[in-house]
Amino acid sequence: MPLSPRTPLAVLAGVGALVALSACDSTDSASGGAAGAPGPIKVEASDSSCAVATKTAGAGNVTFEITNKGTKVTEFYLYAEGDRIMGEVENIAPGLNRRLIVEVPEAGKYQTACKPGMAGNGIRGDFTVTGGAQKQTDTNAQKAEATKSYATYVANNTDALETETQKFVDAVKAGKVDEAKAEYATTRVYYERIEPVAEKFGDLDPAIDVREADLEPGQQFTGFHRIEKDLWVTGLKPDTPQIADKLVTDVKDLVAKTKTLQLSALDLANGAKGLLDEVATGKITGEEETFSHTDLWDFQANVDGSKGAIAALRPILQERDPALVSTLDKQFANVQALLDKTRVGDxxxxxxxxxxxxxxxxxxxxxxLSEPLSKVAEVVSK
Structure with missing residues (x-):
């Protein structure tokens, strides 16, 4: 997850308000937690504060409704120990609302965070989950099948990521700049498709995918984008081989951890929306691949990843809200048609x-597309 300020999609399109408002067009019947008070937990975010209405919720589905009363675009996160992301919502423009529904089946200590300007570690607060709840994927056959299907999708992409990263790094270490450049964008496709999964693991996503503009004081510039800069701007440096080796190590670590990760249907729903937020805050603005300008490869991968999550959830959505499925199909097709117009060769x-x-x-x-995607989590959580 890039952590620096970005230009919100609304600035570019002038219609971003529709996306943010649509996330809150449902009634207040959503529970703040299976054992908690009815209604979502209100969060008032500003440029200097993150006021969460209550610091506790019962285990189960926890719903937050975030209002941005500041002047900067913000994000909201729920973290478990080790900065493991339980749920997130990005690109909350000033004056607008977004809703986050996250499954928290285990009691324990968590943290909430608002990130004004979408930068840094955020304004954090302690949050406690009480009681216990069985994961939905354990009790609902459709949801279990959805998460099983998506786990296969993740496994296929992470296996390919490991293989292609090694090929990319081999070219970098051999000084084959043209070959490495050719490998760069096609390798990153496999990462971008499953980025919400990578973000579950503390520091791994920043190590692999941090952008130079996002670096915190004292943070080392590593991962794909450091090598991107070496290939396109500065030339290979004496420490480039070490950075490349670290990338392989981090990718292998990611692959190993994804094999034991248990995702919920809500994770899939939130991930599908999160990938479109990634497009809105990085790919559309051209900030993600600032040295190579290969943003459209990432854009396509994010769309692919979002479609992969929705495909896994499709039987649930078709049964509960077939009109939403039709809208999603239409809007995915519209985005794909625009991408297809920009194709050059492969x-x-x-x-x-x-x-x-x-x-x-x-x-x-x-x-x-973001507007109907923002409704998926609520449909799945019923």
Whole structure:
């Protein structure tokens, strides 16, 4: 998860309010927790505070409703120990609301965090979950099948990520710059498809995917984007081979951890929306691949990953809200049609080759897709 300020999608498209408001168009019947008080837990975020209405909730589905009363775009997170992300919602523009529904089956100590400007470790507060609840994936056959299907999708992509990262690193260490450049974007596809899963593991996502603009004081610049800069801007450096080796080690660590991760249906729903937030805050603005300008490869991968999660949830959604499924299909197709127009051979145009009209068209299409995606978690949580 990149942690530096970014240009919100609403600035580019002028229609971002629709996305944020749609996340709150449901009634207040959602429970703050299986054993908690009815209604979502209100969170009032500003540029200097993160006021969470209650510091406790019962285990189960916990719903937060975040209002941004500050002047900066913000994010909201629920963390478990070790900064493991239980749930997150990004790209909350000033004056707007977003809702986060997250499954928390285990009692314990957690932390909430608002990140004004989408930067740093956030304004944190302690949060306690009481009681206990069986994971939905243990008790609902449809949800169990959905998470099983998505686990296969994750395994296929992480296995490919490990293989392709090794090939990329081998080219870097051999000084084959042109070959490494050719491998860079196609390797990152496998990471971008499953980024919400990678974000579950504390420092692994920053180690693999941190951007230079996001570095905290004293933080080492590592991972894909450090090598990206070496390949496209500065030239390979004496420590590039060590950075490359660390990337392989971190990717292998990620692959191993994903094999034991137990995801819930809500994780899939939130991940599908989170991947579109990634597009809105990085790919559309051209900030993700600032040295190589290969943002559209990432864009396609994020869309693929979101579709993968929705495909796993499709039987549930079709049964509970078939109209939502039809809308999702339509809006995914619209985004894909725009991406297809930018294809060049097996890849895409470089981001700096896009016109402002093309960027605005992408922004509007992503907004239109984000609106129905914001409803998936609530449908799944019923």
């Amino acid at each position: 890849g895409f145009k470089y981001y700096n080759q896009l016109s402002q009209d093309e960027i605005k068209a992408f922004a509007s299409a992503v907004d239109a």
